[in-house]
Amino acid sequence: MLTKQDIEAIAHLSRLEVGEDAEKLTEQINKLLDDFASLQAIDTSEIKPTSHAVPMYNVFREDEVRPSLSPEDVIKNGPDTMDDAFVVPRIVDTD
Amino acid sequence: MELYELTAHELAELIRTRKASAAEIARSFAGRIAEKEDAVKAYITVTEDKMLQAAEETDRLAAAGELLPPLAGVPCAVKDNMSTAGVRTTAASRILENYVPVYNATAVEKLEENLIPMTGKANLDEFAMGSSCENSAFFPTRNPWDLSRVPGGSSGGSAAAVAADECAFALGSDTGGSIRQPASFCGIVGVKPTYGRVSRYGLLAFASSLDQIGPMTKDVEDAALALNVICGRDVMDSTSLSAEAPDFTKALTTEIKGMKIAVPREFMEKGIAEDTKGAVLAAMKHYEELGAVVEYVSMPNVGYGLPVYYIIAPAECSSNLARYDGVKYGHRSPLSRDTFSMYKKSRTEGFGPEVKQRIMIGTYALSAGYYDAYYLKAQKVRTLVKNDFEKIFSEYDVIISPTAPDTAFGIGEQTDDPYTMKLADICTIPANLAGIPAMSLPCGFDGKGLPIGLQIMAPALGEEVMLRAAYAFEQTSDFRKKPAFPGGNK
Incomplete structure (x- = not known):
């Protein structure tokens, strides 16, 4: 059973704020985790995991120069931009 | 008969024989959208001007004697989680409310190469997460068969647009049933191709090992034609398959004598509505009458x-x-x-x-x-589900089942209990886990007059046998109907 504190920790890892929804989310997520429990009873000790439905290994292509987006296009959708750059809040502390 | 009522292949034939111009067809759909969109709300963005321009370009090329691609001039709706250069692409999320891609998804690029005009960007559950279209951040789409009901999801806008004749066909995406379940709820055909058949480049990713783009159409022939447009290897998606895509229309024959069809008991048991079960049982009998061998099987891990x-x-x-x-x-x-x-x-x-x-x-x-x-546990059990399919397909050509446990539910009916709603995907999810092709086509109506979908699944790259099974059923039955717009007719 996950607690409200667990949910808040998961929210932080997810870069989300849960605020007043924490309790409701705790209940909902616990309900889903209950259902996942049915998987634990299955013996999978000899079973290999499937990460991809179609087996695929090392897809290679020629290393050729191809057209790509212009810097102008790349920053076009940025919420805050300057010249060819995205503007973000200060990352390094001033003090 | 209005132009917008026709199937994609019927419209293509009119253009080929010069009985209708692409511009006339585009104007017919523009008029239909103007008439029905307030009631259905299938689109987040309608691209009428762009559609008309593309149609006029098609007519210019036709007049110049150019050989047109098969679906040139046949208008298509695109789910709003596929990138469209210069056209807002939201994934029905506030976070992308004003996002205008600077490039096309490969599937969209292929529509353009094939001179297929785009009607607009269809509504969906936010980032394709949901089974009812109610999770759209903007508004819910309504089911043209009953406007108080959901169209299914997540490709609910695409399905409703096809069912309401607000486009000739549509593209959807399917991660756990998001093409097939809304196709079932809206009485249309929906195909999830084999994983990797269609490039995911430019599809706003939800679950990359499960997502697949596919067509939503008025009949099986349209689905085959649309698959011909969108399938194929793409260097921009390293998970796209190198297997050559065949001409899928070649598979469309009604000759299915001796075809071996499996019906897993697990898909017909608990939680399946009586009317739905009845329609699937009738479909099994129908297949037997067509000369197929239909047998119950077991898929213990499904x-x-x-x-x-x-x-x-x-x-x-x-x-x-x-x-x-x-x-x-x-x-x-x-x-x-x-x-x-x-x-x-x-x-x-x-x-x-x-x-x-x-x-x-x-x-x-x-x-x-x-x-x-x-x-890791889930990935291992995924292997078991996949093995269940491999075992069945070593003996059978296709598997059939209901597409969804029940017909379209009411708007607001299930949102309080997200888990019950997730059960709506119980029949469709296994195909995504196994990466196999699967489709839904109409197979009956319940007591309320709502469409029921039959799901057909085939082995990886087995689209042709799947389409043949669907085509044979469709051509020998009479379930392809149009909604009468209860409460929505003006």
Whole structure:
């Protein structure tokens, strides 16, 4: 059973704020985790995991120069931009 | 008969024989959208001008004697999670409310290469997460068969647009049933191709190992024609398959004598509505009358599909949606003081409740200490589900089942209980886990007059046998009907 504190920790890892929804989310997520429990009873000790439905290994292509987006296009959708750059809040502390 | 009522292949024939121009057809759909969109709300963005321009270009090329591609001039709706250069692409999320891609998804590029005009961007559950279209951040889409009901999801806008004749066909995407379940709810045909048949480049990723683009159409022939347009290897998607895509229309014969059809008991048991079960039983009998061999089989692990999916899909989603950080595109919170608050506030304001819940489940399932218990375990059980299919397909050509346990439910009816709603995907999820092709086509109506869908599944790259089974059923039955717009006719 996950607690409200667990949910808040998961929210932080997810870069989300849960605020007043924490309790409701705790209940909902616990309900889903209950259902996942049915998987634990299955013996999978000899079973290999499937990460991809179609087996695929090392897809290679020629290393050729191809057209790509212009810097102008790349920053076009940025919420805050300057010249060819995205503007973000200060990352390094001033003090 | 209005032009907008016709199938894609009928419209293509009119253009080929010069009985109608692409512009006339585009104007017919524009008029239909203007008439019905207020009631149905299938589109987030209608691209009428762009559609008319593309149609006029098609007519110019035709007049110049150019050989046109088969579906040239036949208008198509595109689910709003596929990137369209210069046309807003939202994934029905506030976080992308003003996002205008600078490039086309490969599937969209192929529509353009084939001179297929786009009617608009169809509504969906936010980031394709949901089964009813109610999770759209903007508005719910309504089912043309009964406007108080959902069209299904997540490709609900695409399905409703096809059913309401607001486009000739549509593209959807299917991660756990998001093409097939709305096709079933709206009485149309929906195909999820083999994983990798259609490039995912430019599809706003939800769960990359499960997502697949496919057509939603008025009949099986249209589905084959649309597959011819969108399938094929793409260097921009390294998971796209190198297998040559055949001409799928060649598979359309009604000759299915001796075809071996399996019906897994597990798909016909608990939770399947009586009318739905009755329609599938009737379809089984119909196939026998056509000369197919229909037998019950068992797929013991298929029932684990739902919990496996609800671990794997959120895990992949939590990783894919990490890109929405308020920096490069999408919403940035005005409350961003530092990078942490920028990430957290932007994402909290931008994502809806279902998306947040799935990101959190996925984050938990992938976190240190829980990875083995949840994610790795789910991947192992995924192998068991896949093995169940391989065993059946070693003896049978196709598998049939209901597409959804019941017909379309009422708007607002199931949102209080997200888990019950997830059961709507119980029949469709296994095909995504196994990567196999699967489709839905109409096979009857319930007591309320709502359409019921029959699901047909085939082995990987087995689209042709699947389409043949569907075509044979469709051509010898009479379930292809149009909604009468209860309460919606003006």
